[in-house]
Amino acid sequence: NFLKSLNMHEKGLTTAAVCxxxxxxxxxxxxxxxxxxxxxxxxxxxxxPAGQTHLKTRLEEIRLAVEDGATEIDVVINRxxxxxxxxxxxxxxxxQFRKARGEAHLKTILATGxxxxxxxxxxxxxxAMMAGxxxxxxxxxxxxxxxxxxxAIVMLRAIRDFFxxxxxxxxxxxxxxIRSAKDSLAWLSLVKEGLGxxxxxxxxxxxxxxxxxxxxxRQIYHHVTGRYAAYHDLPMx
Ligand SMILES: *[C@@H]1O[C@H](CO)[C@@H](O)[C@H](O)[C@H]1NC(C)=O
Ligand SMILES: *[C@@H]1O[C@H](CO)[C@@H](O)[C@H](O)[C@H]1NC(C)=O
Numbered sequence: 001n002f003l004k005s006l007n008m009h010e011k012g013l014t015t016a017a018v019c020x021x022x023x024x025x026x027x028x029x030x031x032x033x034x035x036x037x038x039x040x041x042x043x044x045x046x047x048x049p050a051g052q053t054h055l056k057t058r059l060e061e062i063r064l065a066v067e068d069g070a071t072e073i074d075v076v077i078n079r080x081x082x083x084x085x086x087x088x089x090x091x092x093x094x095x096q097f098r099k100a101r102g103e104a105h106l107k108t109i110l111a112t113g114x115x116x117x118x119x120x121x122x123x124x125x126x127x128a129m130m131a132g133x134x135x136x137x138x139x140x141x142x143x144x145x146x147x148x149x150x151x152a153i154v155m156l157r158a159i160r161d162f163f164x165x166x167x168x169x170x171x172x173x174x175x176x177x178i179r180s181a182k183d184s185l186a187w188l189s190l191v192k193e194g195l196g197x198x199x200x201x202x203x204x205x206x207x208x209x210x211x212x213x214x215x216x217x218r219q220i221y222h223h224v225t226g227r228y229a230a231y232h233d234l235p236m237x
Contacts, residue, residue, distance in 0.1 A: 015213065017040035017042045017072055018032075018039055018040075019042040019044060022064060022068070025070055029068065040071050040072050041071065041072070043065035043074065044074045044076075044140075045058065045061040045065050045075055046058035046062065046075040046076055047061070048074065048076055048109075049076060049109075050076070050142075051078055051079070055093065058097075059096055059100045062100040063102075065104075066101060066104050071105065072104055073097075073106055073107065074107045074109055075094075075107070076111060076140060077108060077109070077110060077111065077124060081093070082124050083115070083116055087123060090127050094108065094128060095131050098131055105134040106133050106135070107133065107135035107136075107171075107173065108128040108135065109138075110128065110139075111140055111143050112138050112143075112147070113139055113144060113146060113176075118150060121155060122154050122157070122158050125158035129170045133170060135170065135171035136170060136171070137172075137173040137175055138155065138173070138174045138175055139174075139175050139177075143176070146177035146178075147176050147177060149190065152190055152194075156172060157194070159195060169204055170204075171205060172195070172204070172205055174187055174207055175207070176208060178207055178212050179211045179215060180212070181212070181215050184212055187207055191205050214231065214234060218234065221233075
């Protein structure tokens with residue numbers, strides 16, 4: 001009904017994807033199918049969020065998630081490789097992730113809160129893109145520092161440089177600690193200014209929205225009714 005009063009009910013407005021732990025893949029795919037939704041199901045893989053499992057295990061996790069129906073895979077990088085400057089090893093590992101993901105989209109989480117410097121953020125972004133990531137994402141939401149604007153600017157520069165060098169457009173996803181609809185507007189304008197309108201699509205820009213989606217609902221409720229809803233009145237709370 002709210003969508004109707006905004007004249008948005010026929011626009012097919014949905015989240016870009018729901019992201020679940022690997023063991024929930026089957027259930028998520030089934031539930032969405034049963035409700036007639038065509039939302040992408042993404043799976044965290046590679047020992048999310050710390051990535052501290054054997055490479056063999058992490059690769060198998062990716063394969064199993066794809067087998068279970070994931071069309072998007074979130075991988076986390078080995079932070080030690082970044083902190084010790086082992087860029088080739090990082091690239092090789094990423095290539096293996098890419099190979100394992102088959103047809104699914106690959107989203108690489110840099111965990112920028114643990115990379116030590118903005119130079120490292122830039123280099124890790126570049127390597128993730130060179131190895132074939134479709135998306136680079138700031139954070140898992142589990143690090144002590146989440147997505148920040150300085151880190152975002154560096155990642156957006158890397159995406160732009162990569163595009164200029166190769167012609168390939170890689171997506172950007174800030175995540176972790178983005179809670180309010182107002183915050184999301186700041187991120188939207190950052191991407192618009194950094195990369196241009198072309199990037200403002202679900203294929204190239206997503207926001208980690210586990211908390212955010214509730215505030216967006218509240219703002220829409222306010223816009224339509226002139227009042228704020230209590231959290232317990234909204235389906236996502
Ligand atoms: C990450 O890289 C470091 C440094 O090469 C290595 O010692 C460690 O085993 C790697 N971690 C995982 C989970 O593979
Ligand atoms: C980071 O994001 C997560 C997920 O939104 C949140 O639970 C956590 O409190 C945030 N941490 C900080 C330091 O903002």
